[in-house]
Amino acid sequence: MPESEPLLEMIGIVKEFPGVRALDGVDLVVRPGEVHCLLGQNGAGKSTLIKVLSGAHQPDEGTISWQGEPVRLNSPTAAMRLGVATIYQELDLVDGLSVAENVFLGHEQTTAGFIHRSEMNRRTQELLHRLGHGEISPRTELGRLPAAHKQIVSMARALSHEAKLIIMDEPSAALAHDEVGNLFRIIRDLRAAGVAVVYISHRLAEIREIGDRVTVLKDGRTVAVGLAAKDTPTPQIVSLMVGRDLANTFPERPAPAPDAAAVLDVRGLSLPGVFADISFSVRAGEIVGLAGLVGSGRSEILETIYGARRASAGQVLIDGKPVRRGSTPAAVAAGMGLAPEERKSQALLLHDSVAENILLAAMDDFATFGWLDRRKAARAAAEQVAALDLRPHDPEREVRTLSGGNQQKAVLARWLVQRRRLLLLDEPTRGVDVGARTELYALIRRLAEQGLGVLLVSSEVPEVLGLSDRVLVVREGRLVHEAAATELDEAQVLDLVMAPTDGADSAEPAGRPAA
Amino acid sequence: MTTTAPPADERTERRSDERVSDVGLLRRLLIRPELGAAIGVVVVFAFFAASSEVFRSPAGAANWLYPASTLGIMAIAVALLMIGGEFDLSAGVMTATVGLTVGLLSTELGWNLWAAMLGALVLALALGFVNGFLVVRTGLPSFIITLGMFLMLQGLNLGVTTAVTDTVLVDGIDDVPGYELANALLAGTVDIGGVQFRITILWWLVLTAVATWVLLRTRVGNWIFAVGGDARAARNVGVPAARTKIALFMTTAGAAWLVGTMSALRLTSVQANAGIGQELIFIVAAVIGGCLLTGGYGSAIGASLGALIFGMTSQGIVYLQWDANWFMFFLGAMLLLAVLANRLVRRYAEQSRK
Numbered sequence: 101m102p103e104s105e106p107l108l109e110m111i112g113i114v115k116e117f118p119g120v121r122a123l124d125g126v127d128l129v130v131r132p133g134e135v136h137c138l139l140g141q142n143g144a145g146k147s148t149l150i151k152v153l154s155g156a157h158q159p160d161e162g163t164i165s166w167q168g169e170p171v172r173l174n175s176p177t178a179a180m181r182l183g184v185a186t187i188y189q190e191l192d193l194v195d196g197l198s199v200a201e202n203v204f205l206g207h208e209q210t211t212a213g214f215i216h217r218s219e220m221n222r223r224t225q226e227l228l229h230r231l232g233h234g235e236i237s238p239r240t241e242l243g244r245l246p247a248a249h250k251q252i253v254s255m256a257r258a259l260s261h262e263a264k265l266i267i268m269d270e271p272s273a274a275l276a277h278d279e280v281g282n283l284f285r286i287i288r289d290l291r292a293a294g295v296a297v298v299y300i301s302h303r304l305a306e307i308r309e310i311g312d313r314v315t316v317l318k319d320g321r322t323v324a325v326g327l328a329a330k331d332t333p334t335p336q337i338v339s340l341m342v343g344r345d346l347a348n349t350f351p352e353r354p355a356p357a358p359d360a361a362a363v364l365d366v367r368g369l370s371l372p373g374v375f376a377d378i379s380f381s382v383r384a385g386e387i388v389g390l391a392g393l394v395g396s397g398r399s400e401i402l403e404t405i406y407g408a409r410r411a412s413a414g415q416v417l418i419d420g421k422p423v424r425r426g427s428t429p430a431a432v433a434a435g436m437g438l439a440p441e442e443r444k445s446q447a448l449l450l451h452d453s454v455a456e457n458i459l460l461a462a463m464d465d466f467a468t469f470g471w472l473d474r475r476k477a478a479r480a481a482a483e484q485v486a487a488l489d490l491r492p493h494d495p496e497r498e499v500r501t502l503s504g505g506n507q508q509k510a511v512l513a514r515w516l517v518q519r520r521r522l523l524l525l526d527e528p529t530r531g532v533d534v535g536a537r538t539e540l541y542a543l544i545r546r547l548a549e550q551g552l553g554v555l556l557v558s559s560e561v562p563e564v565l566g567l568s569d570r571v572l573v574v575r576e577g578r579l580v581h582e583a584a585a586t587e588l589d590e591a592q593v594l595d596l597v598m599a600p601t602d603g604a605d606s607a608e609p610a611g612r613p614a615a
Numbered sequence: 616m617t618t619t620a621p622p623a624d625e626r627t628e629r630r631s632d633e634r635v636s637d638v639g640l641l642r643r644l645l646i647r648p649e650l651g652a653a654i655g656v657v658v659v660f661a662f663f664a665a666s667s668e669v670f671r672s673p674a675g676a677a678n679w680l681y682p683a684s685t686l687g688i689m690a691i692a693v694a695l696l697m698i699g700g701e702f703d704l705s706a707g708v709m710t711a712t713v714g715l716t717v718g719l720l721s722t723e724l725g726w727n728l729w730a731a732m733l734g735a736l737v738l739a740l741a742l743g744f745v746n747g748f749l750v751v752r753t754g755l756p757s758f759i760i761t762l763g764m765f766l767m768l769q770g771l772n773l774g775v776t777t778a779v780t781d782t783v784l785v786d787g788i789d790d791v792p793g794y795e796l797a798n799a800l801l802a803g804t805v806d807i808g809g810v811q812f813r814i815t816i817l818w819w820l821v822l823t824a825v826a827t828w829v830l831l832r833t834r835v836g837n838w839i840f841a842v843g844g845d846a847r848a849a850r851n852v853g854v855p856a857a858r859t860k861i862a863l864f865m866t867t868a869g870a871a872w873l874v875g876t877m878s879a880l881r882l883t884s885v886q887a888n889a890g891i892g893q894e895l896i897f898i899v900a901a902v903i904g905g906c907l908l909t910g911g912y913g914s915a916i917g918a919s920l921g922a923l924i925f926g927m928t929s930q931g932i933v934y935l936q937w938d939a940n941w942f943m944f945f946l947g948a949m950l951l952l953a954v955l956a957n958r959l960v961r962r963y964a965e966q967s968r969k
Contacts, residue, residue: 154851156851176850176851176852176853177853180852180853186851188851191848192845192847192848192851192852193845193848194840194841194844194845194848194849194911195844195845195911196840196843196844196911196912197837197840197841197844201837201840204837205837205838205841205849205852205854206841206849206852206853206854207853208834208837210833210834213833213834213835214832214833214834215832215833215834215836215837217832257852
């Protein structure tokens, strides 16, 4: 690749959200006509960075230059006008409009406000043809298309803008294998035409195949710029992405107690189209981690155990007693507690106090014949605030003013004021600062030591490996591997969670199961 | 990098055309939002026409077309607003606000009728702007914002009218200079084959055509569907979502101005409590016509057909000498039937496509 004037230069980008510094000095330099891969774990800041680049977020600090000129991207329209088009994972498409109307939405072909429908249909057809999907009719209502076709439409829209830079956020996540091949052909065409692509993916194999250069983000910082995508050794990339001293971050594991009774037994649990025949158990005092890609079914397994989804087959037992299927109240009554992934929308009443949030599920315990013993309840809440070191030490604070880590503590505290048998944690450290994570890890371990079973779902492999006693790997709705956390390393897990065809780039894992 | 040669292009074009015809005329008709309303119009017309000779006569038709026309003009605007994902509960009472403003400015302050109408138009558009601006700026549901506007206008209508005239009525609009021409243009009658048709019917038909044209053939129409279908996505691709929504509220207010003026001219007087309850009728007509409460879907023709059902029913019941109390029952039944029919048909159409 010849050295050329950068198309885009982002230097020292900082973006803060209440309670978390999502970007802490990120650099990204993209040259015309290159496929620039952005790598990083979940929470590393990739999404925030592309939102800054596409004009959806305004950076707090840092400079952005476009073809050598400093620019401000203060709206999506401003970014589009420069020639930056973004294809988000959640596609920005409108179901009620036709394919062509979606492609040209916001920049319709018009004379005096009147749409040239046949012209738009014709050009859309051209674009779709160029994308290898001439069979999609521009006149079809978008809502009727399958997900993969919607993505093609989204790409047609990017092309219709004559974009110079196209951002693709995990474009292969929703695609079947042969469609990924088509996607790569499109990307090569774009590159040949001088269009730069910022490509985000978790799959190293894809980056090997399609990428030119790689920028690695970790914890909101750039840790490597302009690595060669083809020849940088996998261990080097992985260690850049992970690059954390695990021993210092995670609490020590106590000696295993193999004779402990199983708190949770899952037997042959199935949910059609999502996962099938899942069986495992969690013992008292044990932390079991569930590793898998987004869409592998890991979160759905958790939700099904908790009764938020109704399994089509199988059984969930707590302390050996079956729990009624598809009933959250039954799950709670049996002794489960869930800390969901979407903490703010699914778990917390943001405008209420810490104390009210903690006591939400336990009001019955503090009431006699419907009368709430407020003093007793307040004392219980204050005890939890102190025990979890939930800062500030003020049970009356509104929850929304707390940092992510302390909000998560409030969610955990809710289950601790009642006697629980099993905690289900879905992405417990999402949106939590690195420093605060260590504390949460210690807290989760302490809860396990008190005899709780913990089932943990996380997209961050180091977290699963560092915190869990035992790791279960889920791929495409199947349990494909089970091992003690100490027997696995990160490369093996990354390899296991990906499709078998992607294994070419990494070391042969020790115990690869037959899929 | 263009690898598409023109012949290949034409080939795909032709192929896609065949696909469209493959889908079938019937199914394409079935997925139109107006379908339920169109069937309703046929059924209601057949029912009343079979039972009443007056109903099917040209004079009878002129009679039931008038209420359909004024409701229809409002229903079109409300339908556009609903497709854009918003409601306006203040639209009904705003027609009275307009009529009272025209009446008070002309009869009490001695303005020429045209000047009074212009003053009322400015006021209506300002009210529409306030509705839209508050909804867009605060992100509160338009239901709440326009409910507040509705109650305020209701109070203002009564308060100002009684303070100025000591009655709950403004009258004598036909004595104001400029009345003849304004009335002829906006509320008069046209003789067609010996039958007097209200000119409002013509306005209604023209506005239905214009609104349909805007929705289906202009970029603004695209934007309306987009902001109602997914406002976030629309904003992200550069649609001026806030401006589109404000413009829709102002369009509704503009329609309220037209209908309020028409009614003031025809009756030559305005009751201070007029228009209350109408806002729901507008929404009913739009929903019968295929609009979804969630936005992003609907049609102006459908809303007009909904209004036509309303007009035929309200007069048909009179012709059959039924108790007028049954009218609301009938309208409610029509609403439920049309919504259920639309839903069933759309589901069928979607399934058979897969």
